[in-house]
Amino acid sequence: MHWKHRPGRGWVLAAVLGLSVPLAAPAMADAQATRLGWTACPDDVVAGAAPRELQCAVVPVPLDYTDPGGVQINLMISRLASTNPGKRRGVLILNPGGPGGSGLVLSAQLANKGLPTSVLDSYDLIGVDTRGVGRSAPVSCAFTTTGPYLANIPPYAVDDAAVTAQAAVAKRVAEQCTANDRDNRLRHLTTANNARDMDRIRAALGERKTSFFGLSYGSALGAAYASMFPERSDRIVLDSNVGDTHLDHDGMRRYALGMEQTFPDFAEWAAERHGAYGLGRTPAQVRRTYFEIAEKLDKQPVDGLDGSLFRLNLFGNLFNESLYAKTAQLWQILRQDSPSAPGLRANTKTELLPTDNFLTVFLAVTCNDVEWPTDIDTYRRAVAEDRQRYPLFGASAANITPCAYWPHRPAEPPVPVNDKGPRNVLILQNQHDVPTPHRGGELLREKFAQRSRMVSVEGSGHGVYVVGGNACALNVTTTYLVDGSLPRDQRCKASPE
Template identity: 65%
Template sequence: MYRRYSAALVGVVGMVGALVAVPPVVVEESVPQVAWAACPEDVVVPPSVQVRCARVPVPLDYRDPDGTQIELMVSRIASTKPAKRRGVLMFNPGGPGGTGLDQPGFLVGRGLPSSVVDAYDLIGMDTRGVGHSSPVSCGFTVEGGYWGNIPPYAADDAAVTAQAGIAEEVAARCAATDTEGRLRHLTTANTARDLNRIRAALGEEKASFYGASYGSALGAAYASMFPDTTDRIVLDSNIGDTHLDRDGLRRYALGMEQTFPDFARWAAARHGSYGLGRTPQQVRRTYLTIAERLDGTPAPDGLTGAMFRAVTFASLYHEVQYGNLARTWQSYLDPGDAQPLSATAATPHPGDNALTVFLAVTCNDVEWPEGVATYRRAVAEDRERYPLYGAASANILPCAFWRYAPTEPPVTVNDKGPRNVLILQNRRDPVTPYAGGTLLREKFGQRARLVTADESGHGVYVLGNNACAVNVTTAYLVEGAMPAKDTACRRG
């Protein structure tokens, strides 16, 4: 997820038939126009920004378009320059499971260029199952032992087996709480269909889209399923396909290996302040020393080696977090006498909704291997290949025990259509490494251009540091100036 750097770690902090291809056709005449009103109080926007919200009904199951309907909530920051207005620009901040109603306001507050704000009505949304859009829940609690989007680091085979037990229990709990039968309909393909339905409800012939992290997969699916009604598409920090699968999850470990040296150089240059190592190699050894010690003996405050690794991984999302990460490491060089963690029994998990949506979409989009032995082998391989984090991202998810089979194949990237997909990618990104950008560029072929920023962290546009990449993206969104060829942007 793009704007909340730790969102990939929310929580650290029955079969339904054969695969059926579902046509993307939506009968637009049946889509009611939206009625804008005040947004819920928890939609946070900067002062002086006018945001309104509305509800859009969509089918729970697009195979039965006249059946059960659910409501999606969307937000709008309307262009105040009619002469400059091009249309609507829809946003997705990632996840899956991330709330997006406040995403346009957040980006405006962080400096989204006024030329973009003038050119579009900025449309945020909670996607199906999220927040104010018919939310779902597996009933996660703080004490439940489920980590969230990325499994815990497995120090040995026994740790994989233990995590498999937790994963199986989570899958069973999600199925048991799904009394309204909604979870099986949370897929990237259905969310892309929702985007097209929202476009129609807004009265627009076409819609532009900006998606980051998982939002890149959603945007890739949207542009592939609806090439004729998508306008300008920007995909930032890319998973590499239209869905997150096991290979994509395992690439997190590659991303950490590629990004960690940036923090190591930063910390080595500040050894006099933090004492983590005089060279990047020494900083790396410090990381492994702390993690391995905590594997054997958790800290007095309850921190384990797996938690320490997860905190470090999440802190690589952006350089502004390096100082806090370094201070955290200091505390575990000499952990002192911190008190053990405690919690009230069955405390509701603050990330329950996001965790549930992540699992539903990820597990429903594609078949995952079921045998625990498959994950044991992968963890052993990646522990050696990617020592920093491989034994986490290769570990087992509840998808291995998910009770619902995919109802259709994952969306195939469609390379036939207009040249309207701009792909943004940092060279070093812990969660969506550079390989994801190049994979998606290859799949889209001549429909796309790749902008590579020689930067570190998760997110290129607006929150990134690269002037070249920001300028190229703004020129595309405002003027339609797609680069003639793939573009490499120097650092800064």
């Protein structure tokens, strides 16, 4: 997953997760690789990467890999060149998640956050706007600030009627995306095609193999690449795992499991600060406060913030402990008799959502990758079950999405995880992670079998390597990327605060 926080109507999250062999990518000799012309990056990429200096280039790929000589689209990639060419091993392609997140400045973001110099020496870091994203033949469903579709996680269904109401919205959204798909690109946005694009990028870079680091949905993309092109994969690091090469209804339902497992960390934090925020002296009292506020907002929204968006806001703010204080402050405001504060006002002006491109790509890839249930009763049963099993968020994560009405059937089966190939897959997973709970890492470890090893971190949050701050995971992953030493399966204890 890859998420963005937006004020106004507005505590909005733009979410962020068979045995048949998928269509093989057409053979492409590296000698025929595109000659890249590295140039200065667009101004917004330069600004986002500062003070690091990136170069950018364009790689043409087929829109439809079953017609490789047909329509071509251009993918923009970026490069943070090795700081020590004498120690350079090759390229490390990066993906920040989504699907739909722009990866052009991820290399600079990781470097600025403290990516070890040994990794910066060993690789040219390659960022990518995957097909449909940002500067790579972008797509749009034309989602607006006043429209009914603000996030890819469905609204919380307080009852059975709410599922039926959301089904009507989901159907209109699928029709809206179809109406805005003027270049017929949406059907070609899939994880399998993203993996084929990665191999075209590898060839264009003149590399025999590529290493890969992917976060969240990036884990699914990396798993797909390592499965489709095992002998071209070098060192693969999958961080915060969806659990497969695609996100399906079961994977989205795991969001609720992740929230149940992660919420106690926030509840304990808030209980320790009861004197400041007054949300409860014990974690159990903080949990009751959550339900009190949510049910109050279900009946009477505040400045456009209803119970569903309140729950979605908490889902996003559990991604990182740095967001806990903002969360506690919001809860304080909402418990007042007449709550009102900057950032809670509804946006009544109709304009294109800043997250429109992200929302569109997420929908297209997720809906195209796998067959979704089309029967509303399936979602009704799932919502009723998960409302009881996961009361914090289950009736949201299990709710119906536009994938139930998507106009395109999958062009091929989901990429099956390939457990035959080099032992080169390192799986990183926090114990408590909202969109990608620990079970996702376990599932991928089971599927890759002896090709993989898993490092579990006694920590909370979304993202392990560099962004998570755990010393053990940092050391193990860096050693693997630099020296190629795939560790044993292990658990990293929480780093001291």
